Amino acid sequence: MSILTFILVSVVKIALVLFVLLTAVAYTVWLERKVVGHMQNRWGPTRVGPFGLLQPAADGIKFLFKEDLTPPHVNRPLYIAAPIIAVIFALTSIAVIPFGNSVTIGRIQTPLQITDVNIGLLVVLGITSLGVYGVALSGWSSNNKYSLLGGLRASAQMVSYEIALGLSLIGVLILAGTFSLRGIVDAQAGHFVSGIAFLDHYVLRFVPRWFFFRGQFVAFFIYLTAAYAETNRIPFDLPEAETELVAGYHTEYSAMKFAMFFMAEYANMITVACLASLLFWGGWRGPLFGPEWFQEILPLLWFVLRVFVFIFVYIWVRGTLPRFRYDQLMAFGWKFLLPLAILNLVVTALVVALRA
Amino acid sequence: MLHMILFLAFAVLSVAGAVNLLIQRHPISSALSLVVVMGSLAVEYLLLGAEFVAAVQVIVYAGAIMVLFVFVIMLLNAGEEERTHGSRVAWLLGIPGVLALTVIICWALVEHSMAGVAAIGALPGPPADIAELLFHEFLLPFEVTSILVLIAIMGAVVLAARPESVEQTKKES
Numbered sequence: 067m068s069i070l071t072f073i074l075v076s077v078v079k080i081a082l083v084l085f086v087l088l089t090a091v092a093y094t095v096w097l098e099r100k101v102v103g104h105m106q107n108r109w110g111p112t113r114v115g116p117f118g119l120l121q122p123a124a125d126g127i128k129f130l131f132k133e134d135l136t137p138p139h140v141n142r143p144l145y146i147a148a149p150i151i152a153v154i155f156a157l158t159s160i161a162v163i164p165f166g167n168s169v170t171i172g173r174i175q176t177p178l179q180i181t182d183v184n185i186g187l188l189v190v191l192g193i194t195s196l197g198v199y200g201v202a203l204s205g206w207s208s209n210n211k212y213s214l215l216g217g218l219r220a221s222a223q224m225v226s227y228e229i230a231l232g233l234s235l236i237g238v239l240i241l242a243g244t245f246s247l248r249g250i251v252d253a254q255a256g257h258f259v260s261g262i263a264f265l266d267h268y269v270l271r272f273v274p275r276w277f278f279f280r281g282q283f284v285a286f287f288i289y290l291t292a293a294y295a296e297t298n299r300i301p302f303d304l305p306e307a308e309t310e311l312v313a314g315y316h317t318e319y320s321a322m323k324f325a326m327f328f329m330a331e332y333a334n335m336i337t338v339a340c341l342a343s344l345l346f347w348g349g350w351r352g353p354l355f356g357p358e359w360f361q362e363i364l365p366l367l368w369f370v371l372r373v374f375v376f377i378f379v380y381i382w383v384r385g386t387l388p389r390f391r392y393d394q395l396m397a398f399g400w401k402f403l404l405p406l407a408i409l410n411l412v413v414t415a416l417v418v419a420l421r422a
Numbered sequence: 423m424l425h426m427i428l429f430l431a432f433a434v435l436s437v438a439g440a441v442n443l444l445i446q447r448h449p450i451s452s453a454l455s456l457v458v459v460m461g462s463l464a465v466e467y468l469l470l471g472a473e474f475v476a477a478v479q480v481i482v483y484a485g486a487i488m489v490l491f492v493f494v495i496m497l498l499n500a501g502e503e504e505r506t507h508g509s510r511v512a513w514l515l516g517i518p519g520v521l522a523l524t525v526i527i528c529w530a531l532v533e534h535s536m537a538g539v540a541a542i543g544a545l546p547g548p549p550a551d552i553a554e555l556l557f558h559e560f561l562l563p564f565e566v567t568s569i570l571v572l573i574a575i576m577g578a579v580v581l582a583a584r585p586e587s588v589e590q591t592k593k594e595s
Contacts (some may be wrong), residue, residue: 144450184548188477195485200459202489204497214496221493225486246547410470 071174079180081331087160091332092122098381101247105385113415125325130322137208140318144207148239148320149326152200154229156330159193162186162339164248166350167363179248186247187239190341191232194296200330201298204284204306205315216314223295226399227302231292233407234285237414238345240417247341252347276348281417284410286346288381288403295340295399297331301387339376340369347372389401429469436462449495453488460484474549 096111096118103110113119138147161185164179183189199223203215239245242253254277258270273279278286295302306314314328343349353366354361390398439458447451467476475510556564 144454183473185473185477188474188481190442192477192480192485195481195489198485199454199492202492202496203454204448206492218493218496221489225489225493228486318424 070286075174075176083180084157084161087157087333089338090336091329094335094377096122096334101381102385109389127167129322129325134321134323137318139205139209141209144203148200148204149323150205151203152197152330153326155193155197155200156333159190159337162247163337165369179405182246185245187235187245190337194334195228197334201315208318210318211316212311213317216306216311220298220315223302223304223395226396227292227295230399230403230407231296232286233411234288234292235412236286237282240414240418241280241355245346251344254348254351271353274348274351276346278290281414282346284406287408288407289342292403294383297334297338300384301390304391304392304395307389335377335380336373339373342376343369343372425469427467432465434460450492453491453495457484457488460488460560
């Protein structure tokens with residue numbers, strides 16, 4: 067592939083992935099309002115378009131045309147930079163996420179991924195860890211005590227839960243032996259084999275070798291919990307607890323800057339859901355059937371289905387659980403999740419070492 | 423060619439960040455300049471082929487340690503620094519010191535122009551190589567360092583704990 071085709075293919079992929087991601091962000095907001103509405107015996111958005119499906123577009127137009135207030139007491143450069151930082155890091159981390167095998171269009175064969183780096187997982191973790199700055203700086207630069215408290219809470223919470231999140235992934239890394247997200251998915255190929263013909267034929271044929279079934283279920287639940295905290299979602303949404311902090315770190319923001327924080331939050335949710343399916347649930351693996359063209363796109367559909375399920379669980383949790391108290395949140399992260407993650411790591415390492 | 427352009431761009435960026443760190447009067451701005459320095463250093467490591475070190479640089483330094491710095495500055499609500507002309511000792515010793523250091527570095531670079539050159543991919547880059555070095559060749563220093571860090575953490579806890587809270591825990595237990 068010549069350098070020109072490479073650049074062309076990359077630009078097309080980036081544009082496509084960004085378009086899909088931003089549309090997904092908009093419709094996750096719609097889904098959340100709809101699902102939480104039905105859980106609370108309401109309808110959610112119904113007025114704009116069928117089932118309120120055009121509501122995200124209406125919201126977007128409203129955000130664009132609203133007055134963009136900048137309060138006089140803020141630290142201007144950082145106040146403007148903070149939402150941009152948040153949204154940039156939230157959108158960048160999707161770059162290393164693979165969505166499926168490769169596709170061949172004409173003579174060009176390309177993987178369904180913007181770029182495949184051999185430290186993919188570390189790149190995602192690094193970029194998401196930089197996302198804290200957006201929240202922390204918005205809280206500080208707003209020069210408002212509620213915003214500051216929100217920003218402080220967010221940075222403390224995100225740094226604390228990042229440790230449990232990182233440790234929960236190491237079990238998977240030990241089993242897969244690679245940091246590459248594509249490599250991790252490839253390590254989950256096939257299904258269990260016991261050697262007993264009856265068991266193999268009737269039961270184990272349907273149990274794929276996904277890391278969730280290979281002993282990483284504790285790690286999965288640690289990851290899921292820590293991921294809720296990382297994305298500041300209920301029950302860990304203390305940075306924007308409206309009963310205590312008005313609206314937390316984005317109190318002073320309006321119009322598009324306000325919307326950017328929400329874009330960042332929902333984009334992070336989608337990245338986290340993608341990672342959960344790639345690391346624990348076999349990525350795009352699933353039964354293939356039907357005509358050939360259908361088999362080509364089926365892995366992509368399996369992947370999207372998993373991501374959708376995780377987003378739905380996110381919303382479900384939001385509709386179900388109350389908010390933590392702040393000391394409970396910190397105690398839970400440090401005294402329960404972190405030891406559990408370390409225990410999971412030690413047990414996994416021992417099992418792998420004994421088998422080798 | 424592309425590597426050279428990227429190297430120069432991020433080298434300039436990291437030096438500019440370091441200078442900005444010193445010029446800025448507000449602690450938050452200085453801390454953020456340090457984040458820029460660390461980020462551009464990570465890109466330089468990446469250009470050398472040390473991708474694992476680059477990722478760790480971003481995760482640990484830019485993503486965790488500097489967040490804590492920013493956190494503490496925000497918590498203390500540190501204001502702008504007052505600008506003084508510096509002490510006389512600093513002027514008398516500082517400028518000759520900087521000059522001497524510059525001369526030594528220049529001399530070293532001119533005399534041994536090929537001594538410190540690293541080709542792309544010359545450093546142990548992949549995580550497996552780093553693990554091999556850490557857990558086989560340098561296992562003892564690695565473990566000693568971790569104990570050292572543990573002692574430092576315990577010292578910080580002891581220093582930070584207020585006397586009354588220590589007594590309270592004694593009573594409770």
